[in-house]
Amino acid sequence: LSERLGGILDRLTGRGSLSEADVDAAMREVRRALLEADVALEVVRSFTDRVREQAIGATVVKSVTPGQMVVKIVHDELVKTLGDDGQTIDLNAVPPVPIMMVGLQGSGKTTTTAKLARRMVQRDKRKVLMASLDVYRPAAMEQLAVLGRDLDIPTLPIVAGQMPPQIARRAIEAAKLGGYDVVLLDTAGRTTLDEDMMKEAAEIKAVANPHEVLLVADSLTGQDAVNLARSFDQRVGLTGIALTRIDGDGRGGAALSMRAVTGKPIKLLGTGEKTDALEDFYPSRIAGRILGMGDIVSLVEKAAANIDAEKAARAAEKMRKGQFDLNDMREQLLQMSQMGGISGLMGMMPGISKMKNQIAAAGIDDRILKRQVAIIDSMTREERKHPDLLKASRKKRIAAGSGQSVEHVNKLLKMHRNMADVMKAMGSGKRGPLAGIAQA
Template sequence: MFDTLSDRLGGILDKLKRRGALTEADVGEAMREVRRALIEADVALDVVRSFTDRVKNRAVGVEVIKSVTPGQMVVKIVHDELVATLGSDADPIDLNAPAPVPILMVGLQGSGKTTSTAKIAKRLTERGKRKVLMASLDTRRPAAMEQLATLGKQVEVATLPIVAGQSAVQIAKRAIEAAKLGGYDVVMLDTAGRVTLDEALMAEVAEVKAATGPHEVLLVADSLTGQDAVNTAKAFDGRVGLTGIVLTRADGDGRGGAALSMRAVTGKPIKLLGTGEKMDALEDFDPHRVAGRILGMGDVVALVEKAAEAIDIEKAKVTAERMRKGTFDLDDLRSQLEQMAKMGGLGGLMGMLPGVAKMKNQIASANLDDKVFKRQVAIINSMTPKERRAPKLLDASRKRRIAAGSGTKVEEINRLLKMHRQMADVMKSLGGAAGKRGPLAGLAGMMGFGGGGPSPEMLKDMAEKMGAGGPGGAGGLPPNFPGLPGGGLPPKFPGGLPGLPKGLPGLGGLKKK
């Protein structure tokens, strides 16, 4: 969602970082460009003016004049002000109320409200260990109730049985009673939407709120609608009083203005970002991490969290021992590739790595996409079990057979085998040390978490390191942060990403083979 804005701000701030000393004129010129970039990103004009004025006032003051690297200091100021504009601190869904906690979902039709209801219910069930009941109050849209019931089965969350002829308020009251009788912790009320704001919609939502007394009133807004999303938020807040916002389609090519304007204009926190169609494509909205993404700092904490969710711990322990003994075969490589695909694919992973945003054009020209995982897995699947265990058996004849079976070329098979040899060598050399500090397997092991995944303390520590590195610094990664499997190794990163071209600059530059 922030790609366009990130590109523009990155170019503007890079010019400042290259200068040894800054004058007020330098900062003024940069802020004019920043103002244009924010307006093009559909940020509200009042927010743009306030943001650039605050940055300029700080940048031309003592902070910059006394700084050793004034240009980098301006980047830090821009980062800090972005965080302040986005809301400063993460504000998760509040469940601190007597059970069942009612959560009222509101929004316009087509914003992704029903899907977001199911996503949040799944999240609360799996992460929060809460017993959740969902209820559709949409009596107007055809099959709306059936849609929520279908999603409920998909995410394994209970839905209120459908009773024909009841009004939205009657359904809401029945849902609260059913939740009390069933011992549910949370009841999610999915209200009806309209194509546009109208009095009937607002009156119904207000009536449901009065009848149920929800602890949270969450507006689901489509981030691709830009300032219309902000206007929708203001209208709903004025009528029913919002407690938070869920922005959907954050993985789209929107310009990011809605997210930057929402908190400043409405005063309501953005609590969650919908990042895809899958039921687990939902992220906590953290202003520090989002600001880091906008300025090309990446989001290592999100990368860590995705790794922790994708890891099969028992399989990781087995693979760790095989790596330690130097017996990393193609079955193990296939497991690594499948786990990376679960984490969002190549694009999703690289978008979270600091510095990668500035090399998007090089990545695009190298034709890197998530299909590389599927092709490589298809190649391995076309081998016999014996060949996967002993890749040295793969002579020219066998490679031609595998290429025909996987729909690929012999050259791709050779590249895959080369990548496997490099990974096996690295894993073997690291095996002894890894064995002393815990399993080094799967992506969890590769990232130094052993078999148990990252602890909350580790995530917090990593977030602090990201901040300490600073937008103009080295990115703040821990000194020996292990990388991801594949070819091409940044300094001190025993790993990489499969299929990366040689010599791509990253954190300090990938080593050329």
């Protein structure tokens, strides 16, 4: 987002403070970007409201442009909402410190339990016991036992017939007896947010009195992230969030949603299936991911172009019919200068940079755009519609009226013919006005 939206707004505004219209236009794009990043609707709304409030009327300090200013406000608010850097698991308690994992089935609780245990053992030199409280899914307990064996980290022996709170009690007893620093409780999820799961989690919590309760959530959770996080926080009480599958296609919008509704920090990121794929959370990195990927670029490009779709459609229709008159050309020239002139246009259109030299050779710059518009402005309506009317005497009048030479008027007319020809030939006018200009 940053550079592109920045550059675009610069061209569009270039004023000393941000107007409501500028900010609204920018907010529409930010809103779409957030929704595409899978941020929950209610969070998007409150977020853009906050940003809007800060942005409107914000005075733009001399060293930055209005666009950079908006981007900065958006980015800062995003980072602020996402929380502080490097929030980690808190082990400051009397050992064995119980840590409880909650979340939906398949969200990555068991995997994250093993990852966290591995990190605490290998990096932090702690003595860790893992316990599976998942008595429902076949082989769930065995899954954790296998991970433990691979990592050489002990797991609580499986005893058939016990309910989760009982197992939690047994795990803590075993951890005390064994002199462990930490005991990780891997609970059972359900496929949906259901009452059984919440009740069970609350019971386990009451028994284990965990120092941390981490909600493990898939980063691909879309609009549901809000309900998920809110329910677990209200019913069980969370101390943090572990976001898994950040290595997937997700844009990380769930991070913003869950953080915004619970206010609880995101403490861990799962970046892969292996047990070493665990990272700390850095808000600026996720902020970049939420705003910075593919789609936003095209959105921002659209904002930049600032093209009235209806006008464009009308122009295309005229071009198709070969009726591209000087009024249309004027429209095109104005749009070009709105988009930052030739240089601005070239910055936005990937393919066009090849024409750079050609355009430079033709001596086209933004001053010329203005001059050309001035010449057209000096024509009568009839003349604009029917350039054929323009014989020597009329050209002289127009040149005088616009403060240009007859030669400039001729150049403009030649350029118009080129553009009209090219557009007619192209049919759809896909190559845009530059093709004609470059030949003028």
